Amino acid sequence: MSTFPLLEVDGLERRFDVSAPWLNRVIERRPKQILKAVDGVSFSIPRGETLALVGESGCGKSTIAKLVVGLYPPSGGTITFRGDERRVQMIFQDPFASLNPRWRVGRIVAEPIRTLEPGRPDAEVEARVAELLATVGLNAGDGTKYPHEFSGGQRQRISIARALAGEPEFLVCDEPTSALDVSVQAQILNLMKRLQRQFELTYLFISHDLSVVRHMADTIAVMYLGRIVEIAPTAELFAHPRHPYTRLLLETIPDLEAPKRDRTPMAGEVPSPIDPPEGCAFHPRCPLAFDRCKTERPELAGEPDRHRTACFAALPVASAASCVAPARAQSRST
Amino acid sequence: MAEPVLDIRNLSVAFPTRHGVLTAVDDISLEIAAGEILGVVGESGAGKSMTGMAVLGLLEPPGRIAAGEIRLEGERIDQLGEAGMQKVRGRRIGAIFQDPLTSLHPLFSVGDQLVETIRFHLKLGRDAARARALDLLREVGIPAAESRIDHYPHQFSGGMRQRVVIALALSADPDLIIADEPTTALDVSIQAQITALLKRLCREHGTAVMLVTHDMGVIAETADRVAVMYAGRLAEVGPVAEVVRQPRHPYTKGLMGSIPSLRREVEELVQIDGSMPRLNAIPRGCAFNPRCGHAGPRCRKERPSLAHGRVACWLEQGGVQP
Ligand SMILES: Nc1ncnc2c1ncn2[C@@H]1O[C@H](COP(=O)(O)OP(=O)(O)OP(=O)(O)O)[C@@H](O)[C@H]1O
Ligand SMILES: Nc1ncnc2c1ncn2[C@@H]1O[C@H](COP(=O)(O)OP(=O)(O)O)[C@@H](O)[C@H]1O
Ligand code: SF4
Ligand code: SF4
Ligand SMILES: [Mg+2]
Ligand SMILES: [Mg+2]
Numbered sequence: 001m002s003t004f005p006l007l008e009v010d011g012l013e014r015r016f017d018v019s020a021p022w023l024n025r026v027i028e029r030r031p032k033q034i035l036k037a038v039d040g041v042s043f044s045i046p047r048g049e050t051l052a053l054v055g056e057s058g059c060g061k062s063t064i065a066k067l068v069v070g071l072y073p074p075s076g077g078t079i080t081f082r083g084d085e086r087r088v089q090m091i092f093q094d095p096f097a098s099l100n101p102r103w104r105v106g107r108i109v110a111e112p113i114r115t116l117e118p119g120r121p122d123a124e125v126e127a128r129v130a131e132l133l134a135t136v137g138l139n140a141g142d143g144t145k146y147p148h149e150f151s152g153g154q155r156q157r158i159s160i161a162r163a164l165a166g167e168p169e170f171l172v173c174d175e176p177t178s179a180l181d182v183s184v185q186a187q188i189l190n191l192m193k194r195l196q197r198q199f200e201l202t203y204l205f206i207s208h209d210l211s212v213v214r215h216m217a218d219t220i221a222v223m224y225l226g227r228i229v230e231i232a233p234t235a236e237l238f239a240h241p242r243h244p245y246t247r248l249l250l251e252t253i254p255d256l257e258a259p260k261r262d263r264t265p266m267a268g269e270v271p272s273p274i275d276p277p278e279g280c281a282f283h284p285r286c287p288l289a290f291d292r293c294k295t296e297r298p299e300l301a302g303e304p305d306r307h308r309t310a311c312f313a314a315l316p317v318a319s320a321a322s323c324v325a326p327a328r329a330q331s332r333s334t
Numbered sequence: 335m336a337e338p339v340l341d342i343r344n345l346s347v348a349f350p351t352r353h354g355v356l357t358a359v360d361d362i363s364l365e366i367a368a369g370e371i372l373g374v375v376g377e378s379g380a381g382k383s384m385t386g387m388a389v390l391g392l393l394e395p396p397g398r399i400a401a402g403e404i405r406l407e408g409e410r411i412d413q414l415g416e417a418g419m420q421k422v423r424g425r426r427i428g429a430i431f432q433d434p435l436t437s438l439h440p441l442f443s444v445g446d447q448l449v450e451t452i453r454f455h456l457k458l459g460r461d462a463a464r465a466r467a468l469d470l471l472r473e474v475g476i477p478a479a480e481s482r483i484d485h486y487p488h489q490f491s492g493g494m495r496q497r498v499v500i501a502l503a504l505s506a507d508p509d510l511i512i513a514d515e516p517t518t519a520l521d522v523s524i525q526a527q528i529t530a531l532l533k534r535l536c537r538e539h540g541t542a543v544m545l546v547t548h549d550m551g552v553i554a555e556t557a558d559r560v561a562v563m564y565a566g567r568l569a570e571v572g573p574v575a576e577v578v579r580q581p582r583h584p585y586t587k588g589l590m591g592s593i594p595s596l597r598r599e600v601e602e603l604v605q606i607d608g609s610m611p612r613l614n615a616i617p618r619g620c621a622f623n624p625r626c627g628h629a630g631p632r633c634r635k636e637r638p639s640l641a642h643g644r645v646a647c648w649l650e651q652g653g654v655q656p
Contacts, residue, residue, distance in 0.1 A: 056521040151609050152378075181377035181548060186592035186603035193602070208522070215594035215603070238596070252526040254551025255596050256578060261555055265526035269491050 005044035013076035014038040037063040039226035050203040052213040055223035061206045065174045089163035093175035095155035099147040106143030112166035132161040153184035174206045225281040232307035242314040288313040338365035339542035345402035347384045356613040358384045360566040366542040373557030374546045381566040382546045386512045391419030425455040428503030432515035434495035438487040444498045445483035455506035470501040493524035514546040529556045565621040572644045582645045630654025
């Protein structure tokens with residue numbers, strides 16, 4: 001068995017040109033505007049494991065998903081996939097938009113099989129589709145219906161059945177449950193975990209929900225403005241968060257088991273990736289920021305394959321607890 | 335006990351369709367006191383928004399209030415008609431929706447919109463209204479309000495727009511605010527800012543708030559009491575700490591168990607199989623019975639009522655046997 005990770009991403013970059021049309025730019029004398037959606041991201045995923053990308057809207061999660069499955073070419077960096085390229089599948093947030101409304105469910109699920117093995121007899125394909133529908137908890141009879149006849153959760157099951165039809169070894173899941181109610185989310189997450197065990201799947205799992213990510217991931221990468229600011233095994237990240245942004249996230253998400261009813265939330269907003277702050281992009285919101293943070297950009301550092309943080313002030317595990325106090329001393333904003 | 339600000343009695347909301355009448359809200363009763371935040375939770379389609387819209391008088395025809403009464407400070411408002419409700423909305427009931435852009439006009443500056451609303455409801459002069467608009471923007475935490483007041487909605491971030499909408503909702507110092515998924519479209523760090531703001535304003539102004547959301551976490555941190563809706567009905571109502579820590583209705587228990595924990599490893603999440611019924615296929619008896627592990631013959635025949643209790647379930651009212 002190979003000890004190399006199934007997926008390795010190194011220094012990945014993706015820039016978008018978001019300039020005004022050329023003529024306007026010339027008349028108004030505005031420079032070209034380049035948005036760095038993904039700005040030097042590295043991670044690897046061992047076979048059979050789940051790596052989660054978590055972060056707020058616009059930080060570059062979906063762009064990484066699209067780069068990894070090849071929907072976008074990278075502007076820089078490398079993606080090494082040590083598997084069968086044809087056996088990479090993607091599940092999207094909006095199961096409706098990603099299913100062809102004019103196709104019956106049976107045809108939707110059969111499509112990857114027909115792409116993979118164009119010569120396979122119809123009867124076999126049909127039997128396989130029925131089996132897949134059963135695997136994801138739908139009835140064989142559902143194959144004759146159209147996507148609009150299903151609820152959101154059922155549509156996500158259809159997407160998963162379609163992904164499985166391609167006999168994937170690697171699945172990129174971009175917010176697969178964000179559009180679903182929590183009880184339906186539980187059904188889908190349970191299903192995804194079961195399928196992972198059963199078929200030894202490897203997941204790149206994207207979500208903005210830390211509790212979902214905690215449930216699903218072996219390793220979590222926290223992103224801020226196109227970069228990974230902290231990456232660690234799940235239990236380690238929750239027990240010893242080091243980056244001030246990770247701590248901010250952990251402090252602000254509502255916790256059912258210990259509701260913070262008298263919070264003074266941190267002020268500030270997510271800056272625009274078109275014109276990110278100099279130095280450490282988090283410095284305008286960071287309670288620990290000092291001079292160096294305004295000019296120099298911190299790189300990920302720490303124990304490779306264990307816990308790495310991109311922060312000049314991030315402390316090693318032993319003294320992390322003493323750091324919580326300053327992180328809490330936040331300005332009132334409300 | 336003081337009279338509640340909002341008193342909903344046996345409210346039903348119905349949509350007549352070609353295939354029969356759909357009951358989106360089915361015989362629910364709720365009260366909210368001054369300074370109290372009542373959270374209304376449930377899955378999409380449970381009837382949360384329709385309850386709020388009924389109170390605001392904003393049901394889209396053919397949707398209508400089919401039964402029940404809605405009282406604001408003791409006075410019935412469910413029969414006022416559109417002209418009457420126009421005076422109530424904005425003046426006595428403020429509204430905050432998920433997408434701030436539905437409440438803001440893109441072509442007017444936020445200052446103009448605030449001044450307009452304030453003058454319509456409070457009969458203030460232009461200068462006094464502008465001064466109040468500035469105060470409101472400061473109060474909801476818009477930095478440099480003096481320079482931001484003349485900006486247009488598109489010049490604000492999502493979180494800042496929602497602050498402006500809150501300022502609009504507060505502009506006539508209403509008795510009640512209906513906030514329907516006010517933080518759902520926002521990032522978590524901004525969500526926390528907005529819920530903390532709502533809480534502080536409600537406390538300081540003594541405003542009653544109906545906070546409609548599907549997010550239990552937001553409810554746990556913000557609401558004083560919570561009402562859990564299922565298929566247009568109330569499943570459980572009670573103090574937030576009790577409902578979150580010791581849910582009693584089988585549906586609420588399942589709902590709470592299905593939320594992944596931030597503190598514990600759980601191998602498998604609690605799963606309520608199936609899904610909420612559509613309005614045209616609500617089962618007889620308890621609407622939850624096909625999905626409930628405790629269901630007995632009585633649950634399939636008779637509908638349990640919340641009565642004066644906390645939980646609409648036969649388990650708490652004499653058992654599931656007939
Ligand atoms: N095709 C594109 N052209 C221009 N800009 C883009 C394009 N795709 C993404 N971006 C920008 O790149 C940044 C990252 O976007 P991305 O969709 O990856 O974010 P995300 O982390 O998935 O956010 P969300 O949580 O909202 O889904 C954003 O600022 C976005 O506006
Ligand atoms: N115009 C309409 N015609 C028929 N049914 C409607 C209409 N508007 C809403 N409904 C139904 O009313 C129910 C409650 O909706 P709503 O209050 O919006 O739910 P939520 O709890 O998600 O806010 C849903 O089943 C919805 O489909
Ligand atoms: S590098 Fe500086 S600004 Fe950035 S997170 Fe660390 S302390 Fe804060
Ligand atoms: S009334 Fe019966 S079916 Fe309904 S929740 Fe209670 S036990 Fe379950
Ligand atoms: Mg995305
Ligand atoms: Mg709603």
